Amino acid sequence: RKEVEQDPGPFNVPEGATVAFNCTYSNSASQSFFWYRQDCRKEPKLLMSVYSSGNEDGRFTAQLNRASQYISLLIRDSKLSDSATYLCVVNYINTDKLIFGTGTRLQVFP
Amino acid sequence: DAGVTQSPTHLIKTRGQHVTLRCSPISGHKSVSWYQQVLGQGPQFIFQYYEKEERGRGNFPDRFSARQFPNYSSELNVNALLLGDSALYLCASSLVFTGGDQPQHFGDGTRLSIL
Numbered sequence: 201r202k203e204v205e206q207d208p209g210p211f212n213v214p215e216g217a218t219v220a221f222n223c224t225y226s227n228s229a230s231q232s233f234f235w236y237r238q239d240c241r242k243e244p245k246l247l248m249s250v251y252s253s254g255n256e257d258g259r260f261t262a263q264l265n266r267a268s269q270y271i272s273l274l275i276r277d278s279k280l281s282d283s284a285t286y287l288c289v290v291n292y293i294n295t296d297k298l299i300f301g302t303g304t305r306l307q308v309f310p
Numbered sequence: 311d312a313g314v315t316q317s318p319t320h321l322i323k324t325r326g327q328h329v330t331l332r333c334s335p336i337s338g339h340k341s342v343s344w345y346q347q348v349l350g351q352g353p354q355f356i357f358q359y360y361e362k363e364e365r366g367r368g369n370f371p372d373r374f375s376a377r378q379f380p381n382y383s384s385e386l387n388v389n390a391l392l393l394g395d396s397a398l399y400l401c402a403s404s405l406v407f408t409g410g411d412q413p414q415h416f417g418d419g420t421r422l423s424i425l
Contacts, residue, residue: 204352234413243400243416244353287352296341296404297366298414300352 201226206288206301213308217278221304223271223288230290230299233264235273238285238303247273247286278308312337314403314417322423323391331386331420335403341365342384343414344376345400353400359384360406396424 206223213219225233233250248255250262250271261274271288285303292299315334323329335342341360345353358366359378378384382403388395398421402414 241398241421243418245416246413249413289352295366296343296358296360296414297355297368298343298345298353298402299355300345302350302352 202301203227203299204288204290204301206304208302208304210305210307213278213306215278215280215308215310217308218274218276219278219306220275221273221286221288221306223273223301225269225271225288225290225299227290227292227299228269229292230269231293232291233262233271234289234298235260235262235271236287236289236300238287240284244287244300275306278306280308280310282306283308314401314415316399316401316417316420318420319418320421320423322425324425325391325393327391328387328389329391329422331388331399331401331422332383333386333401333403333417334383335401336415339403339405339415340382341404341406342378342382343402343404344384344386345402345416346370347398347400347419348394349397356386391424393424396422398422 235247236244237247238244259276263272287303288301343358344356347353355368357376373389398419400419401417
């Protein structure tokens with residue numbers, strides 16, 4: 201079983217739609233949680249950290265459920281520029297080792 | 311300020327050769343990590359260095375090695391290259407060895423192709 205699991209997609213949604221991605225992680229020692237965005241043939245870039253209380257950044261909302269070992273990302277009012285791969289990332293206590301999921305590909309169409 | 315810089319951007323090698331990839335962290339960052347990203351997969355952790363010492367190692371064979379220099383730049387070396395080593399190699403830096411609370415910043419990567 202992979203340490204971080206994501207649906208690879210692709211998710212094809214029209215502009216203005218709301219889309220949600222889910223991610224599960226297997227190691228309960230995971231301490232920090234992130235969503236990274238990766239454009240085609242580019243490096244991953246931090247989108248947002250994920251906190252237990254849930255957090256929002258503009259059109260993006262991230263949720264963490266430690267009991268279920270589950271992370272989510274909600275994108276509202278999708279833009280064409282949101283088209284990318286979204287990587288779910290966890291790391292463990294006392295390390296900087298990031299564990300990435302395979303990524304979920306989003307394609308927003310006009 | 312410059313971000314994480316990696317060189318070269320692209321590299322073509324043949325099986326059995328060795329390769330050295332280079333990374334300069336963001337100014338002031340002392341931690342450097344290396345990741346391998348095979349097409350269609352997420353990045354896989356290879357090494358982390360902090361203050362010139364290895365602080366973490368992923369599940370990669372001994373053909374992979376790395377080091378960090380006094381100026382905090384880093385090299386990743388891969389010997390006896392295999393076709394399966396074809397990948398995007400990413401370097402990430404962070405301010406300190408934080409246990410994961412602070413984000414890591416990635417360079418553009420080196421795209422390595424093995425023929």
